Amino acid sequence: MTDSYFVRYVGGPLDGRVDTLSVLPAEPRSTVTHVHLHGGPKIVHHYDLHYAVEYGCEYRLREV
Incomplete structure (x- = not known):
């Protein structure tokens, strides 16, 4: 059994989204960019x- x-x-x-990884990244990205295309x-x-x-970690929406 492995830990997730x-x-x-x-x-x-992306609020509420949860990604499950089998391996802990050595260095998680400090910023994630999400581009929404909708026509x-x-x-x-x-x-x-x-x-x-x-x-683990949490990505929070950057306040502008």
Whole structure:
């Protein structure tokens, strides 16, 4: 049995999303960029890395 590493997203269009990784990344990305294409202008959201002791890391929507 292996432990899973969870990556959670808070805020914006990815709010509530949870990715499960089988291997802990050596260096998680400090920022994740999400580009939303919906037939109109593209909308870009940036998520910044925060650590959560309970489950791994969390990406929170960057406030502008």
